[in-house]
Amino acid sequence: MIRKVLAAVAVVVSLTVVACGGSGIDNDEADKIRDHAAEIRQDAQRAAEDVRSGTKDAEEAAKEIEADSNDLANETIDAAKDANLPDEAREQLEAAQEQLNAAQDGN
Numbered sequence: 001m002i003r004k005v006l007a008a009v010a011v012v013v014s015l016t017v018v019a020c021g022g023s024g025i026d027n028d029e030a031d032k033i034r035d036h037a038a039e040i041r042q043d044a045q046r047a048a049e050d051v052r053s054g055t056k057d058a059e060e061a062a063k064e065i066e067a068d069s070n071d072l073a074n075e076t077i078d079a080a081k082d083a084n085l086p087d088e089a090r091e092q093l094e095a096a097q098e099q100l101n102a103a104q105d106g107n
Contacts, residue, residue, distance in 0.1 A: 025083040033075055040068045073097040 025033075044065050050056035077093050 025079050025085070029079045033072070033079060036072050036075065040065070040072055043068060070097070070101065 047056060047061035047065055051058045051061050073093065073096055077090075077097055080090055080093055
């Protein structure tokens, strides 16, 4: 479960960087999204360490990271809706959001 969530985090963070690196998304909005992505990546790394050390339950950590990742995907997609992004990038963001929503609904 934790690997699935971490993989989803990696996808969302990668797509976020791509989306924010292109033209069209407001610079302030892009900075906010990048900062949030970095925060989630750090939280995921800390959660993985906590799970390995036994101080946090894997399922609990996965749910926390999953919720944060879903929020980030939603923020990115909302920003992309008003941006001049290629259709392929927009479709990838929406697919990532659907995967995160499906994973979250499965919990």
